Each structure stands twice: as C-alpha cells, then as structure tokens.
Amino acid sequence: MTKTTHTVSFTLNGEKKTFGTRPDEKLLALLRREGYRGTKYGCGQGTCGACTVLLDGRATYACLLYAMQAEGREVRTIESAGTFDNPSVFQKELVAAGAVQCGYCIPGMVMSATALMETEKVLEDEIVKEYMDGNLCRCTGYEKIWVALRKTLDRQAAAPAKKPAAKSKSSAKGGKK
Ligand code: FES
Numbered sequence: 001m002t003k004t005t006h007t008v009s010f011t012l013n014g015e016k017k018t019f020g021t022r023p024d025e026k027l028l029a030l031l032r033r034e035g036y037r038g039t040k041y042g043c044g045q046g047t048c049g050a051c052t053v054l055l056d057g058r059a060t061y062a063c064l065l066y067a068m069q070a071e072g073r074e075v076r077t078i079e080s081a082g083t084f085d086n087p088s089v090f091q092k093e094l095v096a097a098g099a100v101q102c103g104y105c106i107p108g109m110v111m112s113a114t115a116l117m118e119t120e121k122v123l124e125d126e127i128v129k130e131y132m133d134g135n136l137c138r139c140t141g142y143e144k145i146w147v148a149l150r151k152t153l154d155r156q157a158a159a160p161a162k163k164p165a166a167k168s169k170s171s172a173k174g175g176k177k
C-alpha cells in the first residue's frame with residue numbers, strides 16, 4: 001500500500017478526480033495503482049512509449065512525469081480511447097491488420113495516434129512518423145501498425161470535418177523526445 005502525504009487533483013478521462021500521492025510518485029505509478037492499468041510500464045526511462053498518456057492533449061510519458069505535475073491538468077489514458085466492445089477506429093484497424101501481437105505497446109501507440117489526429121490537419125507520412133517515433137514495438141516490425149494507422153488517417157481525412165480547432169503542437173510528445 002502506497003503511503004501518501006499529499007493530494008493531487010486533475011481531470012482524468014473527463015472526470016474530476018483527487019488522489020493521494022507523494023512528491024516522488026510518478027503519474028504512471030499513480031494511474032496503475034488507481035486501476036488505470038491499460039497504461040503500461042516498459043522502460044521507466046522515457047524511451048519506449050508504453051506509458052504514453054495525453055496531458056492537455058499532448059502525448060506524454062507518464063513514467064517521467066511526477067503525479068503532482070498533473071495538478072489542474074487534463075489527463076487521458078487508453079481507457080478513454082475505446083473499449084473491448086466499442087473500440088476506436090484505430091483499434092479496429094490494428095486488429096484487422098494483425099498488428100496486435102503481445103499488445104504491450106498498443107495503448108501507447110493509440111494515445112500517440114490520438115494526439116496526432118486531434119492536433120494535425122495535414123497527415124503526411126513525415127508528420128505521422130514524428131508523432132509515432134517515441135513508441136517502440138518489439139514484436140511487429142512496425143509495418144502492420146503503420147498500415148492500420150495509415151488506413152485510419154486516410155479514413156479520417158475522407159470524413160467530413162468535425163473537430164474543433166487543433167491544439168498547438170510543440171514537441172510532438174511532451175516529455176517525449
Ligand atoms: S515506460 Fe517506457 S517511456 Fe515510459
């Protein structure tokens with residue numbers, strides 16, 4: 001049981017929440033402790049992308065961010081992206097392409113792709129690669145993930161515009177390289 005000394009409040013997947021924490025606790029540890037286990041621990045060093053969440057719309061490594069840095073911010077985890085019964089378009093395409101092998105990298109991939117789709121209007125390959133660059137996959141060789149993502153993006157591009165104004169992109173991934 002984690003001994004907490006402080007509290008942190010932020011919007012998590014659309015709901016205002018307050019959690020106990022400690023100044024040295026990372027957001028990833030807090031999320032997993034609180035049951036948001038879709039966000040994975042991989043390297044713990046900001047290298048693999050398994051822990052990617054959205055912080056105010058930007059893909060961010062939750063293993064590098066102290067939980068208290070989320071105070072007053074908006075955090076989204078993979079639990080907000082889709083469910084087993086109602087997956088997102090990208091999740092469906094990943095399955096259709098056979099891109100989910102062990103699956104460990106997939107939540108992070110989905111969150112980075114979400115940041116991409118919500119931020120960028122022009123989805124050229126170079127921009128897409130920039131967003132996905134910090135998400136590693138040990139199983140697939142990336143080709144099937146790329147096929148699934150490109151299909152999703154092409155479908156989005158063909159759909160009537162429905163998104164509000166895009167958020168600005170600084171580095172494609174806050175806390176990511
Ligand atoms: S766990 Fe690998 S980047 Fe966070």
Ligand code: FES
Nearest residue numbers: 102105137138139
């Ligand atoms: S599917 Fe296994 S790490 Fe990507």
